[in-house]
Amino acid sequence: MVGPVPFQTLAEAEKLAKRKLPHDVWLAVKAGNEKQWTLSENVRAFEQLGFSPTIFDRPASIDTATRIMGVDIGFPVIVSPVGAQAIHPGGETAAAAAAHQMGTAMGLSSWSADPVDRVVGANPDTFFQLYWVGTRDRIRRRVERAREAGAKALIVTLDWSHTPRRDGGVPIAPPSDLGLATMARLAPIALSRPGWLAQYLRRGRIPELKVPNLFMPDGHIPYFGEAWSEFEQTPAPTVADIEWIRGIWDGPLMIKGITTVKDAEIAVDIGADAISVSNHGGNNIDGTPATIRFLPYIAEAVGDRIEVMVDGGVRRGSDVVKCLALGAKAVFVGRAYLYGLAVAGQAGVYRVLDILKRGVRETMLGIGRSSLDEISRDDLMVLNSDFFQRPAR
Numbered sequence: 001m002v003g004p005v006p007f008q009t010l011a012e013a014e015k016l017a018k019r020k021l022p023h024d025v026w027l028a029v030k031a032g033n034e035k036q037w038t039l040s041e042n043v044r045a046f047e048q049l050g051f052s053p054t055i056f057d058r059p060a061s062i063d064t065a066t067r068i069m070g071v072d073i074g075f076p077v078i079v080s081p082v083g084a085q086a087i088h089p090g091g092e093t094a095a096a097a098a099a100h101q102m103g104t105a106m107g108l109s110s111w112s113a114d115p116v117d118r119v120v121g122a123n124p125d126t127f128f129q130l131y132w133v134g135t136r137d138r139i140r141r142r143v144e145r146a147r148e149a150g151a152k153a154l155i156v157t158l159d160w161s162h163t164p165r166r167d168g169g170v171p172i173a174p175p176s177d178l179g180l181a182t183m184a185r186l187a188p189i190a191l192s193r194p195g196w197l198a199q200y201l202r203r204g205r206i207p208e209l210k211v212p213n214l215f216m217p218d219g220h221i222p223y224f225g226e227a228w229s230e231f232e233q234t235p236a237p238t239v240a241d242i243e244w245i246r247g248i249w250d251g252p253l254m255i256k257g258i259t260t261v262k263d264a265e266i267a268v269d270i271g272a273d274a275i276s277v278s279n280h281g282g283n284n285i286d287g288t289p290a291t292i293r294f295l296p297y298i299a300e301a302v303g304d305r306i307e308v309m310v311d312g313g314v315r316r317g318s319d320v321v322k323c324l325a326l327g328a329k330a331v332f333v334g335r336a337y338l339y340g341l342a343v344a345g346q347a348g349v350y351r352v353l354d355i356l357k358r359g360v361r362e363t364m365l366g367i368g369r370s371s372l373d374e375i376s377r378d379d380l381m382v383l384n385s386d387f388f389q390r391p392a393r
């Protein structure tokens with residue numbers, strides 16, 4: 001069902017992805033703003049949480065299934081919406097198909113290279129992610145397109161604040177056209193990794209760098225750079241804007257990018273069905289502590305009124321179990337699956353999700369829990385007493 005995949009762990013997948021991708025594409029995937037402190041803090045924080053394993057009366061069977069925003073998933077890991085273009089010619093459709101094969105849902109970014117209807121065709125459990133780009137009229141049309149395509153939920157991401165600085169190197173700006181001058185600028189990047197470029201050429205095309213889900217009212221599909229300019233010129237949405245979205249989308253709605261109890265309460269008041277505690281994987285403000293340090297406070301405050309999800313730094317099944325022990329219902333993964341996609345397309349994403357699922361099962365066996373709702377804070381040993389940080393507001 002899947003082709004050869006040259007990695008057994010996510011650490012190997014990351015190394016291989018770095019080697020395979022042109023340097024600028026790698027920079028765009030790894031991302032992480034400024035010093036990348038938040039990016040590495042998200043990963044590192046998991047190391048300060050230990051488990052309390054048990055050896056007697058371990059469960060004979062383990063059930064990792066759960067239900068998120070009305071969708072049944074086989075294990076509590078969902079593909080996070082990621083607008084990372086030109087990693088692999090299979091694109092988001094390949095990631096969605098792999099998620100479907102593994103029995104989980106697909107978060108699809110506004111900035112994806114593949115249109116929402118194609119992605120829903122590969123995975124009927126697709127959640128469409130919306131950025132606030134352009135006028136309400138344009139946004140309404142894009143939401144309607146997602147609904148018509150069959151997207152099961154809407155994710156509204158609110159934490160992006162246009163942060164382009166990268167101490168490790170800023171990737172080349174995405175193009176606003178593919179004219180001769182642009183081609184001349186991009187060609188050396190593509191040619192620097194002939195094997196990567198050849199995957200595209202074998203399919204008779206080059207990376208287009210267009211964003212079909214940010215289509216214009218006249219049907220024009222913009223290049224990434226064109227849509228990005230519109231995004232930067234659009235004022236950030238107000239609470240009233242999000243209430244308006246709630247009014248035009250009658251399916252499950254998730255607000256992504258929460259790091260304070262105050263914002264979580266607002267999401268509840270707006271009538272959202274879910275939140276994701278997220279700092280954009282360290283890809284936005286550098287200096288936000290790891291999301292799992294806040295998670296328990298936010299889950300405690302609103303977890304009985306809204307589904308609480310989390311993302312940031314998840315690289316192992318045991319990380320997933322730690323998130324659940326701290327009050328999350330499920331986790332989203334970003335870079336982990338991007339590395340798999342870059343290395344081996346659909347088969348690579350499948351392998352990544354399989355590694356995570358197995359890791360969840362192994363950890364549950366070790367701590368003696370047979371179902372996800374049995375996992376609790378009692379399963380964790382917190383190695384630093386000041387690990388958790390009550391959000392300042």
Ligand SMILES: Cc1cc2nc3c(=O)[nH]c(=O)nc-3n(C[C@H](O)[C@H](O)[C@H](O)COP(=O)(O)O)c2cc1C
Nearest residue numbers: 080081082083109157280281311312313333334335
């Ligand atoms: C390259 C890249 C692009 C991203 N693009 C989006 C996006 O378009 N929409 C969105 O809601 N989040 C986006 N994110 C954030 C992810 O959805 C997620 O919050 C983050 O990757 C989780 O951290 P992790 O990569 O450590 O798993 C992006 C993240 C990365 C690394």
